[in-house]
Amino acid sequence: MAEELQRMGASVVVLASSFTGSARAIFENKGIRVEVGEDLEASIFDFDYVWVHSQLLPLSFVEQLGTVSREHVPDGKRLPAFIFNHMSALDASPDEHPYIPLLEETIASAEVFVSQEARDALNKDYDTEANQGIPQRIVPNPAPSIYAQSSKVGTHPRVPQRIAIISNHVPPELFDAAEMLGSADVHVDIIGEQGVVQEVTPALIAQYDGVITIGKTVQYCMMSSTPVFVYDRFGGFGYLNDENFDACAYANFSGRGGARKNGEGIAKDVIDDFQQACSYSDAMHGVWRETYGMEHVLEDLFESVEPRTSITFPYPGYEHTLRMQMRFAWRYYRSWDFELWMRAQKQHLEDELHRVKEVVAERDKAIDSLQAEMQALRGDLGNVREELAKSAEQLQQVYDSHSYRIGNALMAPLSIIKKRRR
Template identity: 35%
Template sequence: MRISGTKVLITHTQTQSIMGSTVVALELATYLKEMGASVEVYAGAVGHPGNDLFIERGIPVECDINHWYSLGDYDLIWVQSEVLPLSIIDQLVDLSDDDKVPAFVFNHMTALDFAADEHPYIYLLEERLAAKVLFVSAESFDKLTPFYRRVPVHTAIFPNPAPPAFGRLPERSHERLTKVLVVSNHVPPEVWEACRLLRERNIDVKVFGEQGEYSLVTPEVLADVDAVVTIGKTVQYCLTAGIPVYVYDHFGGFGYLNEGNLETAARNNYSGRGGSRFTAENIAESMVAGYASAKSFVGRNRDRFIDRYALDKVLPSVLSDVEPKRLTALERPYALSVKSAMRFAHRYYEVWASMNELVPDRNRLRAELDAERDVSADLSRRLAEDEVTVSRLSSRLHDIEESESFKIGKALMLVPHMVKDLAGRIRFHR
């Protein structure tokens, strides 16, 4: 399939969050547009800040489930999470042998159980429509193909390829580790602690993600970074950019990629699964000690990584044998069940986006509550310290009052006090 002059529709769950699958849709749309295609995006929900990135690049995004898309207008419909507009399904019911149809490509970006939308969850949909089915990794292929009645004839690995600009970054000249970037939406405690330990060594550490700077990782972001701690698609950015990448996150990981762990990590989509758990001290120490070797590894193999992971290398290869499949009309009862699933999914994505909009307020309130707890804890600590002091002084006072010297002194002072009291009474009566 040629790219220039084609009309493409990309479908996805939501374009609100800056998450891996949304960035895949963004980068794919951007690249296809740059190559001369006309590109539109349909999503279950839109929102800030992710959708702003599509707008900035001139890529229209529609989220109305009833929006009309004329099936025959498109050459390629790239489907993520089995999201399809209802109008496309309606036209597949009324399909005739003479109707022009696009090539459908279905892309699956994880095999995790909690990401059920990434599974082929609508029975027979892909077997009937797909010209090609893509999987992000060998792990994903193995875990998802049992969901098909029969494995689609045309399958391929689409390994989160990186935009070509990452492969054009100049090689960094730093011989020692000075700047580290952590890219994650779920930084584990041991990585936070490792960040502190690295800063104690005068190494600059920056965090990108929901718990740090929440923005897109671009070539400019990586231009002056010595090493990156991350998982997922940012790994491919680093490999094509020639930057040492330390694969570790909430699933654990492998540390710096090298010849010995590369293929195991790649099989699991560089997610860290299949690796080990490290302590913060181990992470910080191994990042410093292993930097030179990791830098040499990516430098020697950068051209290989570009061939394997650059979008301008991977996508043309994936699309080279994609042609529209000869489709038969969908039976109306089956189409109704598919539309029902689409409506359910669409509402879920809308709720998901609405909940995401509440996250900043939740985080603010949580921070205020934590601050109040800190004040309360400080007051409780000071009160407890004062109580200890009062108790100690009371005990000391009791000891003094019970001492022989105090009792003698008290007895000696009794007569002067009685004389003083008597004198006062005499003056009063005068």
């Protein structure tokens, strides 16, 4: 989103509780300004829009909003439009809920949701009366317009030859399907933690005839007219079509609400339904570019959202309460990031330990094999020694025999004559 806004001509600054790993590299490579911490040395009046994830605001903004609440908006100044974004309907993602009481009800210019499912689930968390009149919109995880530049419209093969499974949580049935597709001469790559970890870009999507995935990658495929098979850990719907599209979109293309299938069924559908999926994605490409193209979605949203002319905190002392809640939230996210980092480090060490154990096991196996060969050689050497000893004993018996001594004496004159002739 930051990249698309910059491309559209906006000046963008991102405030984050932490800034590490692959995400940092991506932001820095795209030239996006990122500030780290729980505060931002800036005036709220410097911004036209403040896009809020996880209800996080800079602490200085809380103080400035408190001043506005007490003294109103200064002459000649204009509040920014505060847009609060919610990316999940799941209770397992409490950070996506409006968990700070009355915050959005007090300052939001708009509340946006990744899907109708999220809107339905999260509306119960608001103060109904206080939240009346605040515009709510579905912003369906739109994809940057650059994905449409690699459109496959009209260029699909007759049968799929290359398929990508893009997921960080591939269920067993998809591994089974990948094996069966491979047996049917369909090349399958797994992009994610159980395969190859890499950024999903237009160039990556362009390499494949179809993609098996859920979530944001579905929108990437829709924008590029890549047939997308919606299936993952929650089950799914198969390729997008007229019959399942609304149900898929309702739950943010997560697969929730769909059915579970076995690997054989998935592999069969991936091949058998491919041509129909190509026709559908081509026919819908123009519509999807409008409804799921980030530039169109953001322009429409920003044009319709108006900043508040005033802000009034709901009760005396709310500013202090909000500051404490916000400080706690920032530190929680920073700790959560550290926990995720530690978990990743632990997983990395466990993977390395597993790899070392495999190397040691192979070495031990090789040592055991060499020891067995040496033992066999020792046995063979013992047998040879026994045979040599037996042969030496037999030879000695020949030397010691009466017949050998007589024969040797008889042959001695002949040996002397032979030497003289030489």
